[in-house]
Amino acid sequence: MLIKTLITAVSALAFSTVTAQAAVGGTCNQYPTNATCSKYVNYNVFLPTNIDFATIEAQFQPLAELQSTLAQLSPSCFDAYSRYSCSLSYSKCELEGNNTLRITEACMSSCEAVHTYCSTVFKFTGKTELLPDCSTATTITKSPLQDEGSCNNVPTQLTNDELKDKTLDLSYIPHGFVMSECPAPFLRDHFAAEVPETTIDANHCRFGCCIPCPAQNLNWATRGFLATDILRFISSVLSFVLVLSYLILPDKRRHPSLLILNLSIAIFIFSMVVFFSIGDPKKLQCAANGINASDMNNNTLCAAQGALLIFGSLSTVLWCSALILNLHIHTVWNSNFFTNRYILLNLVCWGIPVAIMSTALGLHAVKFEFANLCLVSMEYIFPMFFYPMAAIVCPSFIIHIGTFFYIAKIAVREGLESDMTQSLSTGTMSERPAGVSRKHVMVAVKIQWRALLLAVVAIVAVLFYWLFYMTQMSRMTDLQTNPASILDWLQCMLVPGNSQNICADVISPHLPPFALIIVAEALVSSIGIMLFVTFGKRSLWREWNDLIYDMRFRGSAEKHGEQFFAL
Known part of the structure; x- marks a missing residue:
């Protein structure tokens, strides 16, 4: 390798300087202006007897070539090594009274500067053994390196900013x-x-x-994703409580409570994927070699978790949409259309997620992208995941908003009708579909906020996550195809003492804002919590209490009346 050859040559210069006689017998000489060290040596130099410039300069020949490589790869290293080598080979010489020679030797600090600025370069090239031993190094006069204040301190040719810059310009690496x-x-x-x-x-x-997997492994990112994992864990536990409640409590296993049961199962599946990564996210994020990000081909855990997440996400929005549609049909049209159509509901709300999940697995499209989750890869995530989800969620949201405004309109009219004539009342009611009574609508108003809350939370979470992916995740894809930015980041990372946290600023323009990532993850991670807040009513705990302490009574009688509102 060119760099290895040049570094070996310049190192040989420092350690194979001309064997000189003692200082006695030498002379002071003006250094040639066109010689190798002319940028650094602006003083008279000492030449021992029988040693001339040509003999010393012959060992500096590689420096001319080194300027086109090391000088660009690491200017601070080239400057430090040049100052040390030149001062080591050319001691400063002054002629004092009585023709006495006063010789000033190289500085210990110049040798230490080589370690500071060049140790990284030599480490990369496998030449760490060529770094000078400052405790044993000697000058051409065989004198040891001198302390600051009594040594030949050759000034740097770099500015203060250039000297402080210890990075490497990796674009010059062959x-x-x-x-x-x-x-x-x-x-x-x-x-x-x-x-x-x-x-x-x-x-x-x-x-x-x-860089070890996961590349996102910054201290603050790790803590943030741990917090969203905790939210998802709580969601899974609370949604599982609702699943058990609607499975065990006797009057919950029929319409419309079956809608809540299926929705709770879907949200539990969506949330329980956190168990795949809890305690050790890397086992899900990374392949066995610790470098490659996980995908379904190199990590079966990622394949299983990704499949469940796809299935849980789509089944959640489908069952939520079924609940919203049922609320609309029952409230506006006074119809129990879905009561005897659960075979159709199950085929649609479980079948579509199975089909999309199977397609993703068939295309080998499940992989780890960010956070602590495997999902559909960026190549397929929009046509296979977000577009179908949007096609389900957006119409459902519009329908539910329409239902809410309809109920609000009826509620306002109901308040006015108490003081109006019978004829005005008749005129008002004629605007509602046949079969919808005022009492029916007004009772629905009292509990409609629960379903509205759940619908709004689900819609906001899904749309926010979708917009986040659409506007931000492409930046990470662009980063992977931007060699200049990656090199800048690597240059920062290769500086001794730097870390991923320090160098994150270099590539931060190409990454989604951390706060936005956490908000997106937190919203979808808390859906199970919102489900529990919405449907974990006081009456649910009373029913558990009745079941535990009065099994026979609860087993022989079920609640009757308007079942739609007994959710």
Whole structure:
């Protein structure tokens, strides 16, 4: 490799300087203005007896070539190494009274600067053994390096900002270059180590080193997704309580309570996917090698969780839509259309999710994208997941809003009718469909807010998540196809002491805002909580109490009356 060859040569310069005689017998000489170190040596130099400039300069020949590589790859390293090498080989010489030579040797600080600015470069190229040992290094006069204040401190040619910049310009690394060692937190790309131009993951690996999976693993992101996991866990527990309630309580296993039962089952399936990642999200997010993101081909856990999430998401919106439609038909048209049509409801509300889930699995489209979940890949997620979901949710929301406004209109008229004549009352009622009584509508007003609340929460959560994906997730796809941004991020990561948290700012313009990610995840993670708040009424606990303490009575009698409102 070119870089390895040049670094080896310049290191040899520092450690193979001309063997000199003692300082006695040397002379002070003006340094040639066209020689290699002319940028750094602006003083008279000491040449030992029998040593001339040509002999020393011969060992600086690689520096000319090094300027076109290391000087661009890491200007601060090239500057530090040049200052150290030049001062080591050319001690400062001054002629004092009585023709006495005063020789000033190289500084210990210049050697330490090489370690500061070049250790990373040498580490990548497998040449760490070439870093100078500052405690044993000697000058051309065989003198040790001197302390600050009594040494030949060659000034830097960089500005303060350039000197502080310890990053590497990776765009100057030759094609096919493979680092000999990967700094933390990078992992070795074993494919590149065997065949330089291959890689185990084109998105997350460069120069034989890979960022560990998941790439999103920032401290604040990890804590945020843990919080949404806790919300989803609570949702799963609360929705399971409702599932048990509607399965066990005797008067809940019939229409319309069956709608709530099926909706609770769907939301439980949607929420319980958190159990796949709880305690150790990486087992779901990452393949066994710790580098590749999970997909259904390299992680069966991801395939199972993704399939359940697709199924649970679509079945949730379908059963929620069925509930909304049932409320509309019963309230506006005074009809129990769905009472004897549960075979059709089950075929639609469970069958469509099964079909879409099977299609996603057949296309191998389930993979980990972000957060702690596997879902449909970005390539298929809109046509296969969000568009069908929007086709279900949006009409249902419009229908439910229409139902709500209809009830509000009837409620206003009902208040006016108490003081009006019978003829006005008759005129008002004629605007409602036949068979809808005032009493029926007014009773519906008292409980309609529950279903409206659930519908609004579900719609807002789904639409927000959809808009989030549509407007933000494409930025992550663009990042993967933007080599310049990835190189900038890698340059930051390769600086000793930097971390993913520090370097997140470099690629933050290409990532969704963290707050937006958490809000989107929190909304969909809390649907089970909202289900419980909506339908976990006081009467439900009274029924549990009656069942526990009076099994016979509760077994022989069921509630009667307007069953639609006994949800």
